[in-house]
Amino acid sequence: MPILIAFLCGLLMSAGIAVSQMIDPQKVLGFLNLAGDWDPSLALVMVGALIVYTLGYQLLKKRTKPVYEARFATPSSRLINKPLVVGAVIFGLGWGLVGYCPGPAIAALPSGSSGTLVFVAMMILGWFISRRLFIR
Amino acid sequence: MQNFTPFSALIGGAMIGLGAILMYALIGRVAGISGIASNAIFSRQGRSWRLAFVLGLLLGPLLVAATLGDFTYSTPPLDWRVVVAGLLVGLGTGWGAGCTSGHGICGIGRFSPRSLVATLIFMLVGMLVASLVHGGLI
Numbered sequence: 001m002p003i004l005i006a007f008l009c010g011l012l013m014s015a016g017i018a019v020s021q022m023i024d025p026q027k028v029l030g031f032l033n034l035a036g037d038w039d040p041s042l043a044l045v046m047v048g049a050l051i052v053y054t055l056g057y058q059l060l061k062k063r064t065k066p067v068y069e070a071r072f073a074t075p076s077s078r079l080i081n082k083p084l085v086v087g088a089v090i091f092g093l094g095w096g097l098v099g100y101c102p103g104p105a106i107a108a109l110p111s112g113s114s115g116t117l118v119f120v121a122m123m124i125l126g127w128f129i130s131r132r133l134f135i136r
Numbered sequence: 137m138q139n140f141t142p143f144s145a146l147i148g149g150a151m152i153g154l155g156a157i158l159m160y161a162l163i164g165r166v167a168g169i170s171g172i173a174s175n176a177i178f179s180r181q182g183r184s185w186r187l188a189f190v191l192g193l194l195l196g197p198l199l200v201a202a203t204l205g206d207f208t209y210s211t212p213p214l215d216w217r218v219v220v221a222g223l224l225v226g227l228g229t230g231w232g233a234g235c236t237s238g239h240g241i242c243g244i245g246r247f248s249p250r251s252l253v254a255t256l257i258f259m260l261v262g263m264l265v266a267s268l269v270h271g272g273l274i
């Protein structure tokens with residue numbers, strides 16, 4: 001059951017990435033690029049997602065465990081440390097350069113585009129290196 | 137603002153939020169795409185549900201295309217930018233422990249100060265870079 005749920009949730013999130021056009025890096029750059037014809041759509045993608053997630057999270061607060069697992073795997077760290085800040089800066093540099101964050105890049109893989117394929121391959125290399133070279 | 141698409145943005149956003157909160161309610165997992173995809177590749181523990189999630193990610197747009205019919209989207213050209221940007225996005229989401237979904241939606245959604253700081257930073261840096269590179273300022 002957890003495997004089926006994970007599949008369906010991935011499917012729903014990625015359908016949302018497609019419907020919102022966040023899968024299109026030109027659409028994302030239309031939001032990030034303030035020097036052009038600015039497109040605020042991406043802000044509304046965040047608003048729509050956050051309304052649903054925040055309300056749902058508040059409703060779940062009284063529950064002690066999820067429906068199909070023994071416990072909630074919620075990150076416990078509250079540290080605002082160097083890896084978090086440096087990582088977010090580096091991610092922002094890449095995101096603004098092409099307009100892909102991990103979800104839309106993976107969702108666009110079946111398009112067969114060579115640019116998307118190389119982006120995802122390099123992203124996986126980045127994940128590998130970040131595991132080997134943990135910055136402290 | 138001639139490209140503004142408020143309704144599809146809100147509806148698509150709500151679908152993303154719904155998928156993410158169902159992950160949490162049903163299997164107790166944070167729907168951070170960078171974390172799930174990288175662990176699906178590099179960690180043996182809990183690989184099957186993570187691979188199933190990634191498979192769902194791959195099929196979502198195909199489902200939308202099959203339903204809506206006329207759904208198309210652009211992809212980036214193959215040049216030095218995708219090579220550099222892909223590496224930066226991998227390194228940054230690896231070190232920063234999250235991306236737009238993990239920090240931007242799930243983290244902010246549970247009022248995590250870490251995620252709020254990370255999201256503000258990658259949004260502002262992303263805007264700065266996109267405005268410089270794509271806005272023709274450099």
